[in-house]
Amino acid sequence: MKHFLNTQDWSRAELDTLLASAAEFKRQPVGAQLRGKSIALVFFNPSLRTRTSFELGAFQLGGHAVVLAPGKDAWPIEFAPGAVMDGEAEEHIAEVARVLARYVDLIAVRAFPRFRDWTEDREDTVLRAFARHSTVPVINLETITHPCQELAHALALQEHFGTTDLRGKKYVLTWTYHPRPLNTAVANSALTIATRLGMDVTLLCPTPEYILDERYLGWARDNVVESGGSFRVSHDIAEAYRGADVVYAKSWGAIPYFGRWEEEKPVRDAHRHFIVDEAKMALTNDAVFSHCLPLRRNVKATDAVMDSPRCIAIDEAENRLHVQKAVMAALVGQQA
Amino acid sequence: MKHFLNTQDWSRAELDTLLASAAEFKRQPVGAQLRGKSIALVFFNPSLRTRTSFELGAFQLGGHAVVLAPGKDAWPIEFAPGAVMDGEAEEHIAEVARVLARYVDLIAVRAFPRFRDWTEDREDTVLRAFARHSTVPVINLETITHPCQELAHALALQEHFGTTDLRGKKYVLTWTYHPRPLNTAVANSALTIATRLGMDVTLLCPTPEYILDERYLGWARDNVVESGGSFRVSHDIAEAYRGADVVYAKSWGAIPYFGRWEEEKPVRDAHRHFIVDEAKMALTNDAVFSHCLPLRRNVKATDAVMDSPRCIAIDEAENRLHVQKAVMAALVGQQA
Amino acid sequence: MKHFLNTQDWSRAELDTLLASAAEFKRQPVGAQLRGKSIALVFFNPSLRTRTSFELGAFQLGGHAVVLAPGKDAWPIEFAPGAVMDGEAEEHIAEVARVLARYVDLIAVRAFPRFRDWTEDREDTVLRAFARHSTVPVINLETITHPCQELAHALALQEHFGTTDLRGKKYVLTWTYHPRPLNTAVANSALTIATRLGMDVTLLCPTPEYILDERYLGWARDNVVESGGSFRVSHDIAEAYRGADVVYAKSWGAIPYFGRWEEEKPVRDAHRHFIVDEAKMALTNDAVFSHCLPLRRNVKATDAVMDSPRCIAIDEAENRLHVQKAVMAALVGQQA
Incomplete structure (x- = not known):
């Protein structure tokens, strides 16, 4: 079974x-x-x-x-x-x-x-x-x-690009600010499915402390071996966004700080500029933007990004x- | 749409x-x-x-x-x-x-x-x-x-009177006491639908402060122009009940006191006698009584009124x- | 109706x-x-x-x-x-x-x-x-x-014994410890249905204070007259378990202490040994064990009893x- x-x-x-x-x-x-x-x-x-x-x-x-x-x-x-x-x-x-x-x-x-x-x-x-x-x-x-979210996300990308073959797409999973330390689940899942589908995946996060658990990094590395994509970590916003085909945003709490969130707070607060906005999106290859929702507008992404025709978060949610x-x-x- | x-x-x-x-x-x-x-x-x-x-x-x-x-x-x-x-x-x-x-x-x-x-x-x-x-x-x-309540109320009246034409019926919407300041929604709605159906409508309330919002008074006035009924406000219990065909009860907080409820409380408390009881109902033209429910028995209406065959609140609820x-x-x- | x-x-x-x-x-x-x-x-x-x-x-x-x-x-x-x-x-x-x-x-x-x-x-x-x-x-x-539980319990016993005729089975309803004083409902119901089905029923409880309400004792006595079983109360664990075909466990608060639970607590706490365990079950006639659930493991019954093939609590719940x-x-x- x-x-x-x-x-x-x-x-x-x-x-x-x-x-x-x-x-x-x-x-x-x-x-x-x-x-x-x-x-x-x-x-x-x-x-x-x-x-x-x-x-x-x-x-x-x-x-x-x-x-x-x-x-x-x-x-x-x-x-x-x-x-x-x-x-x-x-x-x-x-x-x-x-x-x-x-x-x-x-x-x-x-x-x-x-x-x-x-x-x-x-x-x-x-x-x-x-x-x-x-x-x-x-x-x-x-x-x-969050494997159900993964499938919904994958289907929305397939619909947007008009093909089930997403190999070669440049995919950025970007950490964003949120006032509270959130679950890493959707981030773990985004890495998993994006590498599974053979995309060229960048995990963008503020500092090495925000890198995800080794189990999911391992899955990502295994997946790109099998599927032909690539996987890397970046802490450079402009470099990561440049040429991206897909920007997927999520906030999460840093794993080394579990149970000591008051110590993580100033680190997190110092990275409010990770918000997804039009300036960052302008660096991309006219990238599609998505998020698993719920999303705090003007904290994780601006109204302009959310209300743009390039935002497929509602499609992903429907899926x-x-x-x-x-x-x-x-x-x-x-x-x- | x-x-x-x-x-x-x-x-x-x-x-x-x-x-x-x-x-x-x-x-x-x-x-x-x-x-x-x-x-x-x-x-x-x-x-x-x-x-x-x-x-x-x-x-x-x-x-x-x-x-x-x-x-x-x-x-x-x-x-x-x-x-x-x-x-x-x-x-x-x-x-x-x-x-x-x-x-x-x-x-x-x-x-x-x-x-x-x-x-x-x-x-x-x-x-x-x-x-x-x-x-x-x-x-x-x-x-x-509360437009769904309006339709349920209208259907119950049509059933009770055995006709879809309610024009000419004397309709009293009476404020009643309740220990807390409640929503005006059902009162606004009662005025709206009763005037829409061409009844002769009296809004009975303790003082001018309990008169409803001008938007709904305006709807009532517009409606009677179109439908042929009438609309007026009264603060005189006996005069309002006399000859009524329909008594509809509801409690609500006075609009001028929004946000200052401790000041409204003594005004409200001074009007507990607005309870619907047999003495008041005896003034009517054998009126039907209704309420949207929930209703506090012996506060808004007496057991005798609620348990009378003239009470159609259960029918209205079913509707x-x-x-x-x-x-x-x-x-x-x-x-x- | x-x-x-x-x-x-x-x-x-x-x-x-x-x-x-x-x-x-x-x-x-x-x-x-x-x-x-x-x-x-x-x-x-x-x-x-x-x-x-x-x-x-x-x-x-x-x-x-x-x-x-x-x-x-x-x-x-x-x-x-x-x-x-x-x-x-x-x-x-x-x-x-x-x-x-x-x-x-x-x-x-x-x-x-x-x-x-x-x-x-x-x-x-x-x-x-x-x-x-x-x-x-x-x-x-x-x-x-809890009459729905009664029927589910009865059906599980009929399934287990492979017959709808449960007359002559030795049935023990045993009180068990629980940190809080619980409802007597399932205990009242167990007595009611077990006597109704003509079993030889023992109510095992720590002290006379834990005997159930007279209404249900009366039902039990009436039922055995009609159905041919028997009903008695015991405070002796070994004597009650010996030769039993069915052990049914439940915790409840003592009726004389309703409203004075702090006084009952030491009495209850002194009877933790009423837990259903393998030693007690070994005294029985290879009895089937059940409970209405939820059950606190290793407080009301041990893991060994719950995980034994003689435990039919899951079947009873399904029923x-x-x-x-x-x-x-x-x-x-x-x-x-």
């Missing part, structure tokens, strides 16, 4: 099939692929787009999504094996996942890092515990990666619906 | 068609008018009847409603154009509305006033921002007016389901 | 029919018994399994469940007849129940005790008020009893889905 935890677990041919299926769902949104089937959406963190798009995707294919928020409208959950549960948690993941798997055909989980200790967060404990105990496929709704239908249909189909 | 922001934007013929369609949905609740379609219900304020009736209405017509509560289970939203978003809001309405409009076929919004400054609240900023940015029709779920199906079907139909 | 408030209100033949129908739904999960129908799930307390299983059960039979949480995403509600509603509650149950009953075909209610005064809690005020005012059938989602579909179909069917 295959889960959808990371695109890296799926072959390139499988990903291409998902993207083609998503494009087909975009042309023909209503179907019966999930007729009588159901998915549990387990949200340890809030969501607008993810919940809406999964809930509607299930509905449009004849299925039903149940939304659960543990610790809010359900019991808090214990994840440690062997725990003596005399604290806050009323239930162990062993029971939660096994019971849910009796009710539904798919389990999807959003669980952000706790931002106190990256060596702990990088274990992706919650998602992996669901995958271990569930007897039905598990989907990652954003934990320390969440289509790619997730493809993922759900594929995962349910494997059991048929 | 037509929105449903206020009944005043719709012609009398269009409203009559909606009411006739609602009556038909009451006879035949299950249909396929929204087959495969969806509606986002965006609640900035909580709801029992509105959510339930929209969710079920969509279901009964083959569609699906997604419920979103920004700032609670979704991101807080920025509405000001050009804002530098370094505060609480994680996303701008420009993105929220455009993305939602890619997912769903209708967007419905509940956004109460902030009760600090009426000159600000009367701009209906949230609803109008959704309508401006959305590429699909927007429905008002109660902001500073929310039927009229909203008519509105959704009409708005989706215009795009077909 | 029949409600589903307690199994004790239903004849043994009716319960047998519900269990047979549930077994059939387990074999054939998708149907049209609730086509176009709806159920309101009113949660005054949170839930994982109950909400998920009802929501999916309604979906799988062509219906729709609306989830409402009064006081959280809906108005707080008044239950006292004749109340002058100038406090927190915005709406009276008389309106809430009557309006909901106009919208939906079934109303289901979860309302736990308030744990301050058992003489008050044992009146089951919230559930009974819904049943009194509703014009559609009302289902108990756990108040001071919630099936038995509730049987209940919904039966209640809607009586109106057809």
